[in-house]
Amino acid sequence: MSKNGADLIVDTLIKNGVKHVFQLPGGKLGPLLMALKKREKEIEVITVRHEQNAGFMAQGIGRLTDRPGVVMTTSGPGALNLVTSLATATSDGDPVLAIAGQVPQTKLHTPYPQNPNIAGVMNDATLTKYAKEIQATDTLADEVANAYFASIDGNPGAVFMDIPGNILLDQTETEGLAFLKLADQLGNTVMENEIISEVAAKIKKANRPIILIGARADTKEAATAIQDFVTKTQIPVVETFQATGLLTKEFDKNYIGRVGLFNNLPGDEAVYNSDLVITLGLNLVEYWASAWNNDDKIIIDFDTTIDHLDEAFIPETLVLGNIAKNLQSLTEIIETSTISEDWQGTIAILQEKLAAKKAIPAKTSENSLHPLEIVNSLQNILDANPNTTVVMDGGSHEVWMGSYLKVYQPKHFLMSDGQQTLGVGLPWAISSALVRPNEKILSSGGDGSFMFSAQELATVAHYNLNIVQLIWVDKEYNMVEFQQELDYDGQEEGVDIDYIDYKKMAESFGIKAVRATNKQALDAALTEAYASNEPMVIEIWEDNSQNIHLRDKVDMKKI
Structure with a gap:
C-alpha cells in the first residue's frame, strides 16, 4: 500500500518497539504528527513545553531501556533547542534518536524562515554520533535503521536526522524495517579463554585489588555478574555516581561508596590505595583517569568499547564485549578467595569514614x-x-x-x-x-x-x-x-x-x-x-x- 515518507518512519519506529515520541508541535513537523495520529493505538505522542526538555525525556528513555528514546521537532529554533539535550545524551552515553522536520529541499540553504543548516550544526562528535540531512523518501527506513544502530553501538549517544518536508510527504512503496532482533545481538561478543585466564592470574597476584563500576555496566545482567564475582573474590567495590545500584544490601560489607567529581570521598581514597583496578564499563567522563592513577596502577578494563586512552589510562588487559558474560566467565575460573588482612583493615577504616561523613x-x-x-x-x-x-x-x-x-x-x-x-x-x-x-x-x-x-x-x-x-x-x-x-x-x-x-x-x-x-x-x-x-x-x-x-x-x- 502506498504511503508517504512520514508514514514509513512511524511504521519503522513501531516495528522496533518504540512506545513514546516526545515532541513540541511546529509546522514542519506536521507530516510526522499526522502519521503518528494514524497509529495512535500503537505509539503515544507526549506533548511537552520546550524542545530541550523533550530531548531530555528521550534521553531518559535511552538511559532506562538501553534503546534510543525518540524526540521530534520542527525546523529552525525547534531543532536548535535540542543541542543541549543531545550533547548531554552523547556525553553521558545514552541513546537518543532525534528527528526534525525541515523546509522543502528547494528552500534549503536559502533566505527562508526557520532554515538554518541544522544537520551542519549537529554534525559534531561532541553533540551527536551521527547527523544527516536525508535526501530521498525511499531510503527513510534504511536511514532510521542506520541512525538507530549508530546510537547504540560502542559508547551510546544521540543521533540526528533532518528531513525536508517534501521527503516526508512524497509517496513510497517501501516497507518499514524491523531490526530489533539484530540490535539485541549487538555487544554480545565474549573474549577467548586465554584472555580471561590472564585476568584471573593478575588478580591473584594483586595485594590490593578494587572494582570500579561505571555507567556502561549499569544493567541487570551486569549487576548479577558483579554480585557473583564479588561473592567469590570478596574484592571491594566503588562506583561512579552514574553507576549506582548494582549491589544489593548484602554487599554493604564490600562497598566503599562512590568516586568522582571532587575526588574527596572515601571511595576515591580506596582507589588511591589500590594496586590493581578492575574497571567495569567506565566512561572516563565519569571519573577521569588522571584523578586516580598517578602511580601506574595495573588496570584491567571490562567494557563494550575502547574508551579514551592517555598516559593515565592504558589498560594492561582489555576485556572487550559483553561485560556481564565476560565477567561471568572470569567468575567461573577464578579461585574462591578472601582479600588480605592488610587490605581488609584499610577498607574498614574507609568504611568508617564514609559512615561518619553521612551522619547528621x-x-x-x-x-x-x-x-x-x-x-x-x-x-x-x-x-x-x-x-x-x-x-x-x-x-x-x-x-x-x-x-x-x-x-x-x-x-x-x-x-x-x-x-x-x-x-x-x-x-x-x-x-x-x-x-x-x-x-x-x-x-x-x-x-x-x-x-x-x-x-x-x-x-x-x-x-x-x-x-x-x-x-x-x-x-x-x-x-x-x-x-x-x-x-x-x-x-x-x-x-x-x-x-x-x-x-x-x-x-x-x-x-x-x-x-x-x-x-x-x-x-x-x-x-x-x-x-x-x-x-x-x-x-x-x-x-x-x-x-x-x-x-x-x-x-x-x-x-
Missing part, C-alpha cells in the same frame, strides 16, 4: 534542613519503598545525594556525570514515570536547576504522573557560589536568585504541594506523597552553610 550533625538549624537531614529522610523512605526511581538534577543537592544516598537496583539512580546539565531532573522523571508507571519517581532539584524545566509541571499534571518533585530552596546558585568563594578569596558574584513560592506555583498547575522547613515536616510530606499515586511537589528549605565543604580537599596517603 548534632546541631542543625531550626528553620531549615541540613542536607544530611534531607538525605536521611530520603534514605528512610527509599528503604521502606525500594521500588523507587531516583532522579537528580544538577547542583549541590546532587552532590549530597550522589555521595550518600543508596539504592539497590540498576538504573534506579539517574544523574548526569557528563555535561552535568541543569534542567535534566524533571524531564527524566517524566520519562521514568512513563516507563515505570507502577513505581514512585522521586525527582530532586535545587531552586536554581528546577527552574530550567519547571514548565514541565504542566506535562506532569496533564498525564497525571506518579512523581514526587523535591525542590531544595536556598535562593542561590550555590554549587557555583561556594566554588567562587573557594577560588576567589571568599568573593562571589551573580549567584543570588529570588525566592519563588514553589508551593503556589505547583498548585497553579493543579499539583498537590507542601513546604517543609524541618525534618519532621519533610518526613510527613514524604509519607503523604507515597500514600498516593498522584504527583506532588515538596518545597524544602535547605541550610546550605556546609555546602562549601563538599569540595574539601583530602590528603591522599597510603593507609
Whole structure:
C-alpha cells in the first residue's frame, strides 16, 4: 500500500518497539504528527513545553531501556533547542534518536524562515554520533535503521536526522524495517579463554585489588555478574555516581561508596590505595583517569568499547564485549578467595569514614534542613519503598545525594556525570514515570536547576504522573557560589536568585504541594506523597552553610 515518507518512519519506529515520541508541535513537523495520529493505538505522542526538555525525556528513555528514546521537532529554533539535550545524551552515553522536520529541499540553504543548516550544526562528535540531512523518501527506513544502530553501538549517544518536508510527504512503496532482533545481538561478543585466564592470574597476584563500576555496566545482567564475582573474590567495590545500584544490601560489607567529581570521598581514597583496578564499563567522563592513577596502577578494563586512552589510562588487559558474560566467565575460573588482612583493615577504616561523613550533625538549624537531614529522610523512605526511581538534577543537592544516598537496583539512580546539565531532573522523571508507571519517581532539584524545566509541571499534571518533585530552596546558585568563594578569596558574584513560592506555583498547575522547613515536616510530606499515586511537589528549605565543604580537599596517603 502506498504511503508517504512520514508514514514509513512511524511504521519503522513501531516495528522496533518504540512506545513514546516526545515532541513540541511546529509546522514542519506536521507530516510526522499526522502519521503518528494514524497509529495512535500503537505509539503515544507526549506533548511537552520546550524542545530541550523533550530531548531530555528521550534521553531518559535511552538511559532506562538501553534503546534510543525518540524526540521530534520542527525546523529552525525547534531543532536548535535540542543541542543541549543531545550533547548531554552523547556525553553521558545514552541513546537518543532525534528527528526534525525541515523546509522543502528547494528552500534549503536559502533566505527562508526557520532554515538554518541544522544537520551542519549537529554534525559534531561532541553533540551527536551521527547527523544527516536525508535526501530521498525511499531510503527513510534504511536511514532510521542506520541512525538507530549508530546510537547504540560502542559508547551510546544521540543521533540526528533532518528531513525536508517534501521527503516526508512524497509517496513510497517501501516497507518499514524491523531490526530489533539484530540490535539485541549487538555487544554480545565474549573474549577467548586465554584472555580471561590472564585476568584471573593478575588478580591473584594483586595485594590490593578494587572494582570500579561505571555507567556502561549499569544493567541487570551486569549487576548479577558483579554480585557473583564479588561473592567469590570478596574484592571491594566503588562506583561512579552514574553507576549506582548494582549491589544489593548484602554487599554493604564490600562497598566503599562512590568516586568522582571532587575526588574527596572515601571511595576515591580506596582507589588511591589500590594496586590493581578492575574497571567495569567506565566512561572516563565519569571519573577521569588522571584523578586516580598517578602511580601506574595495573588496570584491567571490562567494557563494550575502547574508551579514551592517555598516559593515565592504558589498560594492561582489555576485556572487550559483553561485560556481564565476560565477567561471568572470569567468575567461573577464578579461585574462591578472601582479600588480605592488610587490605581488609584499610577498607574498614574507609568504611568508617564514609559512615561518619553521612551522619547528621548534632546541631542543625531550626528553620531549615541540613542536607544530611534531607538525605536521611530520603534514605528512610527509599528503604521502606525500594521500588523507587531516583532522579537528580544538577547542583549541590546532587552532590549530597550522589555521595550518600543508596539504592539497590540498576538504573534506579539517574544523574548526569557528563555535561552535568541543569534542567535534566524533571524531564527524566517524566520519562521514568512513563516507563515505570507502577513505581514512585522521586525527582530532586535545587531552586536554581528546577527552574530550567519547571514548565514541565504542566506535562506532569496533564498525564497525571506518579512523581514526587523535591525542590531544595536556598535562593542561590550555590554549587557555583561556594566554588567562587573557594577560588576567589571568599568573593562571589551573580549567584543570588529570588525566592519563588514553589508551593503556589505547583498548585497553579493543579499539583498537590507542601513546604517543609524541618525534618519532621519533610518526613510527613514524604509519607503523604507515597500514600498516593498522584504527583506532588515538596518545597524544602535547605541550610546550605556546609555546602562549601563538599569540595574539601583530602590528603591522599597510603593507609
